[in-house]
Amino acid sequence: DVKVTQSSRYLVKRTGEKVFLECVQDMDHENMFWYRQDPGLGLRLIYFSYDVKMKEKGDIPEGYSVSREKKERFSLILESASTNQTSMYLCASRRQGLLVVKLFFGSGTQLSVL
Amino acid sequence: QQQVKQSPQSLIVQKGGIPIINCAYENTAFDYFPWYQQFPGKGPALLIAIRPDVSEKKEGRFTISFNKSAKQFSLHIMDSQPGDSATYFCAASQDKAAGNKLTFGGGTRVLVKP
Secondary structure, eight states: OOOEEESOSEEEEOTTOOEEEEEEESSOOSEEEEEEEETTTEEEEEEEESSTTOOEEOSOOTTEEEEEEETTEEEEEESSOOGGGOEEEEEEEEOOOTTOOOOEEOOOEEEEEO | OOSEEEEOSEEEEETTOOOEEEEEEOOTTOOBEEEEEEOTTSOOEEEEEEOTTOSEEEETTEEEEEETTTTEEEEEETTOOGGGOEEEEEEEBOTTSGGGOOEEOOOEEEEEEO
16 A cells, blocks of 8 residues: 655644655655644645655645755745744645546644644 | 535534535536545545546545536445544646646535544
8 A cells, every 4th residue: 555654643843843744655756735724724734745846736835835955855845933823734746647636645744833 | 615514614423424515616627526534633635536427436445526507526435434523625627737736626625423
């Protein structure tokens, strides 16, 4: 089974801090995604990456950046954390393919910004 | 603006009941409609999916009904069990669009009482 591992389950940071959320997948998937999950809003796409060093903005990229230097690792960066970025962050990966859309998710990182 | 609207936000049923979750979409170019199931402390996992060339799909106790003209689809959980208690997300995507990104609904928390 595909394993998508997120480095932290819970994280507490202060306003203005630079925050790194790390995600690693072990199935050589080309595509990787970062979502945030908020009650009533479902999952909203922040950034995604088709392959190494490639990135595309999702629906809510403001305040975030990403890095994909290796195929298995996709990092989400909050340059200056704010309280409205308190949320559950989910990483996902997927094999590249026209008709393949099954996403494999990590267990999430609950980030609190105080 | 949510492109996929999901209702209700929460649902409580007795064991053996049939919870029904509804989703409506706006983009007629969507051509893939999955449902994801999320247990507490876990990431979402693909449950069942349908394409618009069929009106119904069953996998075990889970059934998707699809109404292309109304741009609606729904999930039925037959003979529901306490182990089905989870949050369910509908989603939609365009296979041939760049990235075939999934757009998720807001989620429905289902509680099945013993």
